[in-house]
Amino acid sequence: MTSTDQDRIAELTDRLEQELTDRTPRSQEVYQRAKLVMPGGVPSSFQEREPHPIYVSGGSGSKVIDVDGNEYIDFHNGFGVMVVGHAHPAVAAAIAKTAGQGTHFAAPNEASVRVAEELARRFRLPKVRFCNSGTEATMDAVHLARGFTGKDCIVKIEGTYHGHHDAVMVSVKPPPDKLGPPDAPASNPFSAGVPRAETNLTLVVPFNDPDALERLLSARADIAGVIVEPIMLNIGVVMPKPGYLEALREITARHGVVLIFDEVKTGITIAPGGAVEYFGVIPDIVCLAKAIGGGVPTGAVLGTEEIMATISEGKVKQLGTFNGNPLSMAAAEATLFEVMTPDAYKRLGEAAERIEGGCREVIDRYGLPAYVVGAGAKGCVMFSDTTITDYRSYAVNFREDLNNLGWLFHMTGGVFMTPGGDEQWTLSVAHSDANLDHYVGVFEKFAKSITA
Numbered sequence: 268m269t270s271t272d273q274d275r276i277a278e279l280t281d282r283l284e285q286e287l288t289d290r291t292p293r294s295q296e297v298y299q300r301a302k303l304v305m306p307g308g309v310p311s312s313f314q315e316r317e318p319h320p321i322y323v324s325g326g327s328g329s330k331v332i333d334v335d336g337n338e339y340i341d342f343h344n345g346f347g348v349m350v351v352g353h354a355h356p357a358v359a360a361a362i363a364k365t366a367g368q369g370t371h372f373a374a375p376n377e378a379s380v381r382v383a384e385e386l387a388r389r390f391r392l393p394k395v396r397f398c399n400s401g402t403e404a405t406m407d408a409v410h411l412a413r414g415f416t417g418k419d420c421i422v423k424i425e426g427t428y429h430g431h432h433d434a435v436m437v438s439v440k441p442p443p444d445k446l447g448p449p450d451a452p453a454s455n456p457f458s459a460g461v462p463r464a465e466t467n468l469t470l471v472v473p474f475n476d477p478d479a480l481e482r483l484l485s486a487r488a489d490i491a492g493v494i495v496e497p498i499m500l501n502i503g504v505v506m507p508k509p510g511y512l513e514a515l516r517e518i519t520a521r522h523g524v525v526l527i528f529d530e531v532k533t534g535i536t537i538a539p540g541g542a543v544e545y546f547g548v549i550p551d552i553v554c555l556a557k558a559i560g561g562g563v564p565t566g567a568v569l570g571t572e573e574i575m576a577t578i579s580e581g582k583v584k585q586l587g588t589f590n591g592n593p594l595s596m597a598a599a600e601a602t603l604f605e606v607m608t609p610d611a612y613k614r615l616g617e618a619a620e621r622i623e624g625g626c627r628e629v630i631d632r633y634g635l636p637a638y639v640v641g642a643g644a645k646g647c648v649m650f651s652d653t654t655i656t657d658y659r660s661y662a663v664n665f666r667e668d669l670n671n672l673g674w675l676f677h678m679t680g681g682v683f684m685t686p687g688g689d690e691q692w693t694l695s696v697a698h699s700d701a702n703l704d705h706y707v708g709v710f711e712k713f714a715k716s717i718t719a
């Protein structure tokens with residue numbers, strides 16, 4: 268690529284922005300109405316987009332349709348939830364059957380026992396409690412770590428997202444002037460409304476730097492737990508360096524600090540037993556949500572006998588009106604037992620090879636400043652000419668302009684993706700080879716257009 272590419276990128280970006288706007292007049296109309304009643308015109312700030320979001324009317328298998336009738340192959344898959352594909356017959360049938368038998372009792376049900384047994388088996392931790400989202404799962408994990416150790420502070424990784432409760436809304440995407448020194452990153456609240464006193468209880472270390480954690484745990488005796496996303500999945504895909512997760516396991520065990528894996532995204536998507544299985548490292552607590560519910564809100568927190576005993580002893584309160592709700596449990600049971608079978612993981616592995624290999628080939632052929640990285644159903648093209656290993660290397664090297672233009676090519680080329688550099692593709696069992704090749708084909712058009 269040459270220096271004149273900047274003008275070309277800007278010109279193409281303007282043209283495709285306009286094309287997307289022209290194709291989505293009904294979304295524009297819905298937005299005008301929506302923003303009168305919902306801030307930003309959306310139910311969650313993560314769905315905001317300028318000049319307007321794309322409102323979706325439905326989906327089936329690997330496809331979604333927007334309110335203008337545009338059809339896309341879905342690689343967004345509901346922020347990584349729909350690894351089963353849309354309206355999977357087994358999941359839809361389980362939900363329909365349960366809906367006809369009563370949807371909520373706030374009394375325990377048998378399906379929750381079967382789902383708990385399967386999650387315990389897959390994630391190699393003996394005890395399970397349910398909740399309703401990733402936020403609740405990480406909130407419960409923080410309570411458990413604090414309740415078990417009697418200490419207040421939590422360590423998180425700079426640049427990771429673990430949901431929207433106070434203890435983890437810290438240094439999620441800190442601005443460059445607020446980072447603090449590399450060996451002592453500052454704790455920055457991610458949102459107004461998070462009290463400074465709460466933020467101060469959350470300490471921050473870089474990803475892929477076990478020595479930083481060792482130094483922190485040696486210096487302080489007030490740390491209850493360390494929460495880590497085993498693969499950083501909110502700045503594309505950032506893999507742990509070989510030995511990093513093993514080092515975290517060893518260091519936390521030696522210091523008597525609880526190790527929490529936030530597997531809300533890696534969960535059942537990168538392997539049947541998530542990062543625990545993929546990397547062979549067993550933490551003290553695993554947080555799950557997203558894909559385990561097959562598209563119905565659910566979450567779970569799994570832990571060791573000793574830690575989870577704090578719940579049965581009544582010390583740590585783990586609560587929720589909708590925990591283990593029949594609809595969520597029916598969808599989870601169908602997802603785990605009927606859809607995400609060994610054959611499904613075999614197919615996801617083949618699909619990953621196909622899309623990753625295709626994108627890699629395009630990058631090489633056109634000499635793009637990018638590389639491909641993936642694990643199971645998760646993967647992406649990282650627009651950077653050096654490997655990103657943590658939030659600071661992302662902040663400096665990630666080419667947001669190319670990422671955004673690639674997104675516009677996909678959206679106008681019939682590929683549904685999340686905007687921004689935070690996300691990655693999520694493959695589903697419904698993606699055909701033709702779907703995967705379509706993704707690569709659009710990516711090639713993008714590559715050609717900026718290098719021609």
Ligand SMILES: Cc1ncc(COP(=O)(O)O)c(C=O)c1O
Pocket residue numbers: 346399400401402403405428429430431496501529530531532556557
């Ligand atoms: C790693 C991780 N943890 C927790 C959460 C929060 O999950 P939820 O949006 O279900 O509250 C997310 C959401 O994107 C996530 O990616």
